[in-house]
Amino acid sequence: MSADTIKLRLAGVGKRFAVAGKPDAVAVDDFSLDIRQGEFLVVVGPSGCGKTTVLNVLAGxxxxxxGTVTIDERPIAGPGPDRGVMFQDYALFPWQTVRGNVGFGLKYGPAGASLSTAARNERIAHTIDLVGLKGSEDKYPHQLSGGMRQRVALARLIANEPDVLLMDEPLAALDAQTRTILQDELLRVWGQDRPASERRTVVFITHAIDEAVFLADRIAVMTAHPGRLKTIVDNPLPRPRTDATRALPEFQALVQRIWSLIRDEAYRATVA
Ligand SMILES: Nc1ncnc2c1ncn2[C@@H]1O[C@H](COP(=O)(O)OP(=O)(O)OP(=O)(O)O)[C@@H](O)[C@H]1O
Ligand SMILES: [Mg+2]
Known part of the structure; x- marks a missing residue:
């Protein structure tokens, strides 16, 4: 598949919620965006602008x-194994070990149906290794730190090898140090070191603008209520991105630019 292929398309998408005794609440209005195969797209915008709503629609x-929402030109009618979803408070199964959590979808879902037990176990081991949890396979969630639990959630997501990763502030609850490490690992999982045509497609929501600039190919900035697309900013910072990237003057300049773009929107949202 070429890197110019459109993977996800939102065309004129609107979302209203019925509110008892009041006019419908318009959460998202006339939102159109094409997301390319292999692209790392980050969505930013003030609280309540409709980011999670857009992600939920993409997730089905x-x-x-x-409006219409498609994946590979097919309408999205519900959740599917081609899309993996991760939320900020992604709950692990407390009664399952790390290995059990990571392998859950492979064992019980469609993603592992065609795999032999040996192939499944190999993929689980590989994924646990990829997120840096080797040696913790037999631990239960309560025995892990918050950062380790987040790694398990990330491993569980990627073990199913979905084409598309839909992530709603997945690192927001973490301390700055763990967050930085997991950003690096996420880029690896996405395919930073592979050609663009072999990467997964990621839609990632964050409030942290430095995180957006570190991760993204493009940054979609949303307006405050109702959520529309304000602008899309291309991110020219070279890959692979490393700690040195954060020190570049271009990095700081882009953080400032995105921040100035959403500042008015954030202010409008706070006083609305
Ligand atoms: N089920 C619902 N019923 C009514 N209104 C809703 C519902 N879900 C969301 N909304 C409203 O839609 C708007 C967008 O919500 P959404 O959760 O998508 O925002 P967000 O950008 O993800 O916010 P945050 O940054 O705080 O996570 C908000 O005004 C919210 O109150
Ligand atoms: Mg949200």
Whole structure:
């Protein structure tokens, strides 16, 4: 598949919520965006602007009330194994070990149906290794730190090898140090070191603008209520991105630019 292939398309998407005794609440309005195969797209915008709503529609967990949403040109009608979702408070199964959590989808979902037990176990071991949890396979969630639990959630997501990763502030609860490490690992999982045509497609929501600039190919900035696309900013910072990237003057300049773009929107959202 060429890197110019459109993987996900939102065209004129709107989402209204019915509110008892009041006019419908318009969460998202006329939102159009094409996300390319292999692209790392980050969405930023003030609290309540509709970021999670857009992600839920892409995940098929919620339906748009206007417009169309497609994956590989097919309408999205519900959740599917081609899309993996990760939320900020992604719950692990407390009664399962790290290995059990990571392998859950492979064992019980469609992603592992065609795999032999040996192939499944190999993939689980490889994924645990990839997120740096080797040696903790037999631990239970309560025996892990917050950062380690987040790694398990990330491993569980990628073990199913979905084409598309939909991530809603997955690192927000972490301390700055763990967060930085997991950003590096996420880029590796996405395929930073592979050609663009072999990468997964990621839609990633964050409030942290430095995180957006570190990760993204493009940054979609949303307006405050109702959520529309304000602008899309291309991120020219070279890959692979490393600690040295954060020290570049271009990095800081881009953080400032994105921040100035959302500042008015954030202010409008706070006083609205
Ligand atoms: N089920 C619902 N019923 C009614 N209104 C809703 C519902 N879900 C979301 N909304 C409203 O839609 C708007 C967008 O919500 P959404 O959760 O998508 O925002 P967000 O950008 O993800 O915010 P945050 O940054 O705080 O996570 C908000 O005004 C919210 O109150
Ligand atoms: Mg949200």
């Amino acid at each position: 967990l919620d339906t748009a009330t206007a």
